[in-house]
Amino acid sequence: MKAVIAEIITIGDEILFGQIVDTNSAWMGTELTKIGIRVKQITSISDSADHIVQALEDAKTRADVILITGGLGPTKDDLTKHVLATYFHTTLKLHEPSLADIKAIFDRRGIAVTELNRQQAFLPEACKAVRNVLGTAPGMWFEQEGKVFVSMPGVPFEMKRMMTDTVLPHLKAYFRTPEIIHKVVQTVGIPESILAERLEEWETNLPEHLKLAYLPNLSGVRLRLTGTGSDAAKLEQELQTEVEKLPHLIPNHIFAFGEVKLEEAIGQLLKERGLTIATAESCTGGYLAHKITSISGSSAYYQGSVIAYHNEVKIKELNVKPETLLQHGAVSEATVREMAENVRQKFGTDIGVATSGIAGPDGGTAEKPVGTIWIAYADKDKTVVRLLNYNKDRLLNIEYTATALLNLVRQSLTGAVEE
């Protein structure tokens, strides 16, 4: 079955000039993918008639469905509706149900419909109106030679409601789309290139209709396996079979299946085992605690933290021995070990973790350059200490350290081996 191809066109200078980030297209891409429509291009253009026509002409050569957002406001720099009317050789005509919707919005505000807003109810005769209950610009659905063109406002909550209520169900029906299913596997602590080497043979042997994508982010590499076909149950089974091979190929690096963050997976582990955790941070300065507490429900396992930015705080609040600091320095195996063990004792938790390092850009020495970072994990049975060497900027050093420490917690709890 040939895949249905979509193209998204966003109209408006604010995206081009970087004044707003285009989050609409990502949302649309996700929703279209879910119903088996493949987005092949997203094009952001300016509010100019020539440019709109050119984008439509180009899109038509590539796509079966063209979704257009923006340029439907009531002011004269909003051209989309007029351009579409000309493009489809049709004229504007008052659409009574749309006028009723617009009036209802003004009624709720307790004011009369302005002339500019009344004109928004005039739609090209050749289109079907797409109802907009949240704003004054109705959408438009055109069909031409088996292709569908839909124009919607750029206001995110209006567009999303119109897509969900009308556009997506109509597209699914119109194109009788294939089934597309994704499975995501989350890895940590293994670079993309090494991952690719380990998975090469497996990937090469995947059936043609299953595709693998590597999606790296700051805390690891997400693997996304996508299957396309006509039988959802069969696809699901095939994907599951392939995904189940991965723990054997990369046994120590998978922390979750599905859209789960590392801090969420650690939280889940702690909850399942009924364990509590406390943190002692120096160089990460609260970021580790923030990551842990960004997860809703973290109060079930997270007790608190001492951020010991100064040595005096390390001594007074974390009972680090002054002689340890004197002999080894704050950035040392001995110090981070005491921090983790002592915060665990102090807060009465099952697990204590700690960071101490030089985040930079200043404070490095020949012996301990910027990026020299110690992390530690302590529980009732053992203390595990690791030395990290990053050479990124301050915020990246902090980010990677938090990830490395969360991964150390995962490894310590699951017995996954550091490679």
Added chain:
Amino acid sequence: MKAVIAEIITIGDEILFGQIVDTNSAWMGTELTKIGIRVKQITSISDSADHIVQALEDAKTRADVILITGGLGPTKDDLTKHVLATYFHTTLKLHEPSLADIKAIFDRRGIAVTELNRQQAFLPEACKAVRNVLGTAPGMWFEQEGKVFVSMPGVPFEMKRMMTDTVLPHLKAYFRTPEIIHKVVQTVGIPESILAERLEEWETNLPEHLKLAYLPNLSGVRLRLTGTGSDAAKLEQELQTEVEKLPHLIPNHIFAFGEVKLEEAIGQLLKERGLTIATAESCTGGYLAHKITSISGSSAYYQGSVIAYHNEVKIKELNVKPETLLQHGAVSEATVREMAENVRQKFGTDIGVATSGIAGPDGGTAEKPVGTIWIAYADKDKTVVRLLNYNKDRLLNIEYTATALLNLVRQSLTGAVEE
């Protein structure tokens, strides 16, 4: 002078499938606008050779400079480099300086360069390499018939560093763009609409070649005044004259001139006055400490924090009276006041600040719904407490609370009035 036109092409299915939001293009749009280059189209396409070539051909008809991101990873689904080599009728050749950069990255990790990563140092002979010190994929700069094509990785921090260090200065020189000077004024604690009312008359009276933009972000509204012309010194003077009028129009809301973050401005204030600060966090869970310590040099004024997620920690580590918690609850004026005053005492700092609230999505009650958040500032003379009422999601509540607290520190130190 004719405007220089740019087009941005992003390559990769993850944007089309909506798995990541394209924030790169907005950043690039902003930076290009700043040097007088106008982005006319942003095109997101899939990792397919035909599609890449078609996008390049289309872009060439509209733009003077084509900036391409993505598709430079070491795996076989990354095609950009090979497509560009074919497109510019050139072949790949080992680029020694790039290999040295890649080796340096692996050296720091203490592992040998993999073959896949070594291949990333092979670049089309017709290009100039754009150095990437943060990752293994070098960028490529091509020139053809007066037009410039630049290919960079899609990893945001790598792309940004390469743009800032190399691409933007080279584009400025290559196209001899007009003088464009920006002055940024940072405001906090005033909504965009009220700001616009206060500045309306001033904005209307600006000379034609000076333009104002309102750039709201999570911690406030940035005002950017842009002057375009041929005489840099004259422009600078004109902008300065206009900017100096602003403190009279919005006296209590400007925290900095230029690209300065709120936490940086607070840090500067504390440093100038020789003051130290400690934090006690409940609902912000370390994010406030992270904001403060994200600023390099913060160890000069930041002492540390107690993150008291649990009541027991509030009692044991922050000496909050058990009867205060019993009588008023953890989310209360009385508790947050004790937290701020006690952390100040405990850490022996000039200033203590504290947060306690319900970040959500769970934990709200009829009396104290999600978004009920108390913040406090304490110094030797006074304690100031404020109640915030946000109704955002968990992360936004945390974000806004940290900003409100930093603003409270600013107001307390400078005597700026809450309006």
